[in-house]
Amino acid sequence: MSTDIKLHKNDLPDDLQLGNVIAVDGEFMGLNVKRDPLCLIQISSGKNDAHIIQLDRNNYIAPNLKEILENENVTKIFHYGRADLAHIKYYLKAKTKNILDTKIASKLARSYSDNHSLKTLIKEFKNVDISKQFQSSDFGGELTSAQLKYCANDVIFLHEIHSKLEEILIRENRINLYKQCLNFLNTRVELDLALFKDDIWAH
Template identity: 80%
Template structure:
């Protein structure tokens, strides 16, 4: 299986054409130095059109100036597919100062659709829906410096399967009459990110 992986420094190139994106959607994932937004900076953002491609942007952590990437992320006509977008969206909002709209999320979809399982990791979803057993060896590695080919492949794996996974999960959600609930959860996602950035980490609905 050939994956077209391209590493870009600071920003996407001016001439990048994403018109072949499946369903007018891109999949997105970020890599950070950790999960504390203020302490652990956003290092990479990778996107895919769903055509076995991965464009990995190694951001300028001094300025986070990436106008081409920001333009795509800010385009409300393009659907953006995340897996556990809560963490990615918080880092994007904090470092790139962007509020992302038209969001889809395979982890939320999985939790609602796959009530037959308690495992909703991306690795599990790739195995179930794509029949590919990916390695997560480099999930906890240093993305702040020079990147190895193995790290780049790991980053690519985090986005290239999301289109198919989301399509298959959406089919289940519609069949089980849970699609409206999924859409309502997506509408709340940016509010959940705002709560995270305001340090309300616990479930505010709990007793």
């Protein structure tokens, strides 16, 4: 089944219905939040679709996108949300609420592995070998079809992957620890934005 990929300029359409659980990812010009701007946000409803929002970097006015990110009744699934959430807060001025994170879930659930990349999780749980060729490409200009496909792959599998990881967390009695980590995630983002990058719990 081919993925339904739609590119939206500046914001999500007014009439788009995505449901109460969405997968979210962002693309930036680099990992330094204050230097490297947020370029794209991609969202999937979990129905083999990807809505890619190419943001207006002159003003970052995207009220529909901002509303859904801040809506406590909509669950957002990220993979390594720490970087995405920092860029979203800094550029969109939005505090994302009701967050799940497959990387955190993987580190707690898959203690049998030291690899928690999205590529690895997709291979393990979906038996699909995705290309990460465009992970370090330029997302600041016109997008190629290959870049759009890469962006789509970052969100279309997250619903199912999170469900599989949650099953392991429940089975291994680690689900409450996972929930507590999620409660700290926005604080971790605030620490990043305040330039406290190191582990504050370290000696």
